[in-house]
Structure formats: C-alpha cells, structure tokens
Amino acid sequence: MGRSCEVCQKNRPALRRPKTGQQVCRECFFCAFEDEIHRTIVENRLFKKGDRVAIAASGGKDSTVLAHIMTLLNKRHDYGLDLFLLSIDEGITGYRDDSLETVKRNEVQYGIPLKVVSYKTLYGWTMDDIVREIGRKNNCTFCGVFRRQALDRGGVVMKADKMATGHNADDIAETVLLNILRGDIARLARCTAITTGEDSVLPRCKPFKYTYEKEIVMYAYFKKLDYFSTECIYSPNAYRGFAREFIKDLESIRPRAILDIIKSGEDFRIASTAKMPEQGICKRCGYISSQECCKACVLLEGLNRGLPRLGISRTRASNKEGPKAESNRAKERPRSISLDF
Amino acid sequence: MKLTLEFGGGLELLFGSVKIHEVAVPPPEGETKVTVKHLLLWIRDNLLKERPEMFLKDKSVRPGVLVLINDCDWELCGTTEAVLEEKDTVVFISTLHGG
Ligand SMILES: [Zn+2]
Numbered sequence: 001m002g003r004s005c006e007v008c009q010k011n012r013p014a015l016r017r018p019k020t021g022q023q024v025c026r027e028c029f030f031c032a033f034e035d036e037i038h039r040t041i042v043e044n045r046l047f048k049k050g051d052r053v054a055i056a057a058s059g060g061k062d063s064t065v066l067a068h069i070m071t072l073l074n075k076r077h078d079y080g081l082d083l084f085l086l087s088i089d090e091g092i093t094g095y096r097d098d099s100l101e102t103v104k105r106n107e108v109q110y111g112i113p114l115k116v117v118s119y120k121t122l123y124g125w126t127m128d129d130i131v132r133e134i135g136r137k138n139n140c141t142f143c144g145v146f147r148r149q150a151l152d153r154g155g156v157v158m159k160a161d162k163m164a165t166g167h168n169a170d171d172i173a174e175t176v177l178l179n180i181l182r183g184d185i186a187r188l189a190r191c192t193a194i195t196t197g198e199d200s201v202l203p204r205c206k207p208f209k210y211t212y213e214k215e216i217v218m219y220a221y222f223k224k225l226d227y228f229s230t231e232c233i234y235s236p237n238a239y240r241g242f243a244r245e246f247i248k249d250l251e252s253i254r255p256r257a258i259l260d261i262i263k264s265g266e267d268f269r270i271a272s273t274a275k276m277p278e279q280g281i282c283k284r285c286g287y288i289s290s291q292e293c294c295k296a297c298v299l300l301e302g303l304n305r306g307l308p309r310l311g312i313s314r315t316r317a318s319n320k321e322g323p324k325a326e327s328n329r330a331k332e333r334p335r336s337i338s339l340d341f
Numbered sequence: 342m343k344l345t346l347e348f349g350g351g352l353e354l355l356f357g358s359v360k361i362h363e364v365a366v367p368p369p370e371g372e373t374k375v376t377v378k379h380l381l382l383w384i385r386d387n388l389l390k391e392r393p394e395m396f397l398k399d400k401s402v403r404p405g406v407l408v409l410i411n412d413c414d415w416e417l418c419g420t421t422e423a424v425l426e427e428k429d430t431v432v433f434i435s436t437l438h439g440g
C-alpha cells in the first residue's frame with residue numbers, strides 16, 4: 001500500500017470510495033460522507049425548519065445510519081427538526097424481536113423518541129395470522145403492501161410533516177432496473193424522485209439517494225453503530241434478488257454504474273402518449289391509489305372474507321370473485337404485484 | 342498462521358451464528374505465504390456451515406460482501422492477492438441484508 005490519504009495527504013487510507021475511486025482515511029471519509037448528505041438535504045430542500053420528521057427505523061443498517069446522521073446534522077447545522085423514530089411491528093414471531101430491541105437502543109443512543117405501530121393495530125391482522133391464512137407463497141405481497149402503508153399511516157398518527165427513509169443509491173438503481181424490466185413506466189418516472197408524495201399528507205424523502213451502500217456499511221462499521229441484520233424468515237422476492245445481484249456485479253466492475261443507472265432513470269422522458277395510471281385516493285381508507293380501492297384494502301377484504309388470494313392472483317378467474325374495484329382494475333394494463341418504493 | 346476472522350451484517354448466520362473465529366490457517370502445500378484467495382478456500386472447506394453461494398462467487402467473495410484487513414478496505418491491499426501476516430484480523434461484512 002504505502003500511499004497516504006488523497007484528501008489530507010497524511011493519514012493511512014482506510015477505504016476506496018466507490019463514487020470517486022479516491023483512497024481516503026477514516027476521518028476524511030467521515031467528513032466527506034456527512035457533508036455530502038448535508039449537501040443533498042440542503043440542495044434538494046428536503047426539510048423546513050420546524051418540520052416534524054419521522055425516521056423510518058427498522059433496526060437495519062440503512063435506517064440506523066440514517067438515524068445517526070439525521071441527529072448529527074440536525075444538531076451540527078441547526079436544521080431545527082423535531083425528529084422521531086418510527087418502527088413497524090409486523091407481528092412475525094421472533095423476527096422483529098431483535099430488530100425492535102435494536103431500535104429501542106437507538107432511541108437511547110440518539111436521544112429521539114420511538115413510536116412502534118403494529119400490523120394488528122393498523123390492519124387487525126399480524127403477519128403470522130396472514131401467513132397462517134394464506135401460506136408462505138404470496139406473503140411478500142402482503143408484507144410489501146402493508147409495510148409501505150403502515151409507515152405512512154403510523155407517521156400520520158404521530159403528526160409527522162415528513163418521513164425520511166434509508167433507501168440508498170444501490171436500492172434506487174435496483175428499483176430503476178426492476179421498473180424497466182417490468183415495463184412499469186409510472187413507477188420508473190417516480191422512483192428516482194428524492195421526495196415523493198408531495199401532495200399527500202406525508203411526503204417521503206431519501207437523504208441517502210446518492211449514498212453508496214458500501215459507504216453506509218463502512219460508516220456503520222468504523223463508527224461501531226449498533227444495527228441488526230437478518231433475513232426475513234418469509235421468503236424474499238426472487239426477482240428483486242436477481243436485480244440486486246446484477247447491480248452488485250456491475251458495481252464490482254465499475255462502481256460508477258450505480259450513479260449512472262440512477263441518472264438514466266432520472267433522464268428518461270416518458271412519451272406524452274404513454275398511458276399513465278391516474279393517482280387518486282382509495283375510497284375506503286384515503287390512501288394514495290391508482291385504483292378505486294388501494295391494494296391494502298383489496299388484500300384486507302380478501303382476508304376478512306376468507307378469500308385470501310384476492311388481489312394476488314392475476315388471472316381473470318380470481319378477478320371475477322373480487323369486489324367491484326377488481327373489475328375496474330382489469331381494464332387497466334396489468335400491474336406488477338410487488339412492493340415499490 | 343494465526344488469524345482472527347470476523348463475520349457481520351448477517352454473514353455470521355452461515356457460520357453457526359458465531360461472529361468471531363480465532364483460526365490457524367496453514368499455507369498451501371510447498372508455499373510459505375497465505376493470501377486472501379487461499380484464506381477464502383480454507384474458510385469454505387473448514388469453517389462455512391451452509392450455503393457457500395451466499396459467501397463466495399467465482400473464487401472471490403460474492404459482490405456486496407465487504408472485506409477489511411486490519412480495518413483497511415481490501416480494495417486498497419490487492420483484494421484476493423493480498424498477503425496476510427501472523428495475527429492479522431480479516432473482517433467480512435455483508436451489505437445484502439435489509440436496512
Ligand atoms: Zn485523510
């Protein structure tokens with residue numbers, strides 16, 4: 001090795017930054033990492049002074065580093081934000097226990113309050129109840145749809161003005177790719193936006209939009225941040241897994257690929273002739289939905305009526321037994337069933 | 342050669358949920374040096390309990406697994422060609438688990 005940090009020209013380098021290829025020491029890395037996120041927040045006007053901000057906290061690496069960084073920058077640059085941690089308890093025996101413990105420790109470590117919202121409270125069903133009803137095969141549909149809404153609903157209950165999530169550059173590149181592979185133009189147009197749902201009650205933003213996963217994990221490691229990692233015991237989305245693997249392969253050959261994919265996603269021009277689903281509001285729960293009834297309400301109706309496959313199967317047969325909303329749905333272009341960002 | 346190996350970010354699940362392993366790794370036959378490439382094979386044959394594809398790919402670690410040698414990014418030390426020394430610490434962290 002023998003070389004010294006390319007920034008301070010003094011210390012021993014600790015890592016190569018994927019974004020720039022620079023060899024930097026720990027201290028210079030911390031500075032650059034924190035400053036870049038600060039600049040992302042300021043340049044994109046992610047928050048206003050006085051905002052009450054929910055930090056979506058799972059106890060995993062991204063949200064743990066996000067909680068750390070948001071607390072740090074809020075103090076350092078006097079953002080004037082009222083921060084709190086928001087966690088979802090899906091009700092999967094044994095799965096959340098350890099990660100919730102991590103989030104509870106985060107509450108103490110960062111000195112910001114924690115609010116836990118359970119599926120049972122929001123939907124009347126725990127994930128374990130759902131799996132008992134439906135089997136393991138399709139539960140990721142439920143998990144994704146319910147999880148996304150749970151955060152929003154929990155945030156609204158807690159009177160948040162905004163929600164910050166830990167989605168990083170790798171996540172966004174992966175989502176761009178998935179939306180292309182699925183031909184999902186509406187989501188492709190939305191998924192690179194740093195803030196989404198600006199017209200809704202609770203806009204969401206991604207302070208890590210340009211932050212590499214490698215740096216998040218390195219930062220957590222060097223700072224000895226306390227996070228939790230496990231696989232969801234209910235099977236992961238295989239298609240997303242392939243996209244992830246592909247992105248990681250590309251990154252190992254050429255790290256810039258991640259930012260370039262995001263850039264491609266941002267620069268796509270959607271032809272004005274392309275049919276886009278209208279963004280409306282669910283008749284039952286008021287949540288943003290492109291259908292009359294949102295996905296969560298359709299899935300819930302199925303569960304409550306003892307037809308748990310409602311809203312999952314894409315065949316016409318199952319649409320027939322569905323509620324009215326399902327017949328409207330059939331007219332639109334086929335929609336993907338998996339979770340989005 | 343005595344080494345300390347540490348697995349994190351979920352990788353420990355492939356090693357009986359044990360994070361830190363104190364190990365003695367003999368150099369390959371007829372050689373004196375232990376490279377990371379050799380260490381990876383040794384881990385596969387002696388330490389790994391399950392699903393090697395979660396840890397290794399094409400004679401290296403699976404992309405998305407970070408490696409640090411004495412707390413230094415292995416990309417600065419020659420990745421699989423890096424030569425290890427007595428009492429080195431090698432850390433493997435998966436970035437592939439949810440956040
Ligand atoms: Zn430096």
Ligand SMILES: [Zn+2]
Nearest residue numbers: 282285294297
């Ligand atoms: Zn609804």
